[in-house]
Amino acid sequence: MDEAVRTPNRQGGDTVMGTERNREPQTKILVVDDRRENLFAMEKTLRTLGCEVYTAESGNEALSYTLRHDFALLLLDVNMPEMDGFELAELLRMNEETKNIPIIFVTAINKEDKSVFKGYESGAVDYLFKPVDTDILLSKVKVFLELNMKKKELELIQAELERSNRSLQEFAQVVSHDLKNPLNVITGLCELMEAKHAEGLSPKGRQYLSHITSAAHRMTSLITDILSFSQANAEPGQLTEVDLNRVYEDVLADLDSRLQQTDGQVEKLAPLPVIEADPTQMYQLLLNLIGNAVKYHRPDTPPRVQVYSERTESDRRVAFVIEDNGIGMSPEDIPTIFTPFRRLDNAKGYEGTGLGLATVKGIVERHGGDIAVSSLPGVGTKFRVVLQARGGAEERE
Ligand SMILES: Nc1ncnc2c1ncn2[C@@H]1O[C@H](COP(=O)(O)OP(=O)(O)O)[C@@H](O)[C@H]1O
Ligand SMILES: [Mg+2]
Structure with a gap:
């Protein structure tokens, strides 16, 4: 099967989840089912959400897709020859790159018999029962896509925060370093004045000079401490x-x-x-x-x-x-x-x-x-x- 199975929706921006938001064009869903007619039906429904829908007819084909694309969601038929949906999910969970992809298992299993799904309770996992109800399918998928979007937004915000933290730290270091030079001149000259020229000053003048000296010393410790503080919050x-x-x-x-x-x-x-x-x-x-x-x-x-x-x-x-x-x-x-x-x-x-x-x-x-x-x-x-x-x-x- 070549890339012809790739059928990204080309309708562009759309209305998703009741919001007038343009879904990111790169939001991708992979549907895995051994029966073409199922793939076709799912794909048709999912395309209305405005994401790129990829389809795979076997577990192996799905695996190779997941290594090449960043999927927001997988819809996995449980019952497939060779590798079934659970085996595929197991393989995906073992790989660092794919272990966090949310999965919706699609199964013909009796709704009451949920024991089969034991072990899949944790993580982003959900189930759909055949015959697939279009409304339920769409609403479940929408929830996952919204989650995916929020996760991406958070990642962007975190990267931005880390960047701005770093530049603030650099700024604090440069500023405190540059402030120290003129301050050293001030404290040096004050000490010189006190040592060599104090007699020429009135008592008030000497008092002022001593205030200036101690204020300059306080400022030096403040700058030293700010510098240490900003370094302590950088990586060791x-x-x-x-x-x-x-x-x-x-x-x-x-x-x-x-x-x-x-x-x-x-x-x-x-x-x-x-x-x-x-x-x-x-x-x-x-x-x-x-x-x-x-x-x-x-x-x-x-x-x-x-x-x-x-x-x-x-x-x-x-x-x-x-x-x-x-x-x-x-x-x-x-x-x-x-x-x-x-x-x-x-x-x-x-x-x-x-x-x-x-x-x-x-x-x-x-x-x-x-x-x-x-x-x-x-x-x-x-x-x-x-x-x-x-x-x-x-x-x-
Ligand atoms: N060993 C201590 N005993 C009593 N109080 C302390 C002690 N260590 C710190 N503190 C209190 O915690 C505050 C913060 O400490 P620190 O950050 O080292 O600032 P400072 O420059 O005031 O020492 C101090 O101002 C003081 O009120
Ligand atoms: Mg202290």
């Missing part, structure tokens, strides 16, 4: 083996002056895992969590922070905890802390941008992990991070 870079113990040491070295100022202590109670991850993002993750644990200490109590790994239920996952004795948070506030720019009332008097935990969450999610918080005001806070173990990457979406 090259995944490599990361020893979290070494990352931990780097983070402690960077927090050293803060720890000295506050008489703080961070201790590791149990070795941290070695995982497969983006090393820069793991550094940002620990820096933010341990940094918060040190920063949000009670005014009269030096920060005591404990870091340790924990067992998980699956050996594909690792977990570690950062626990502090700080100011804590109210339970009702906890769900909001991962929102960008969100700072709780407890953060008054503590410097910050409200982007740290949003960045942490982005990093954890991009690595296929989870983060949980428990906290008591005036007692302390515990963050538990779960990540993929080495070799657990196949679980990652």
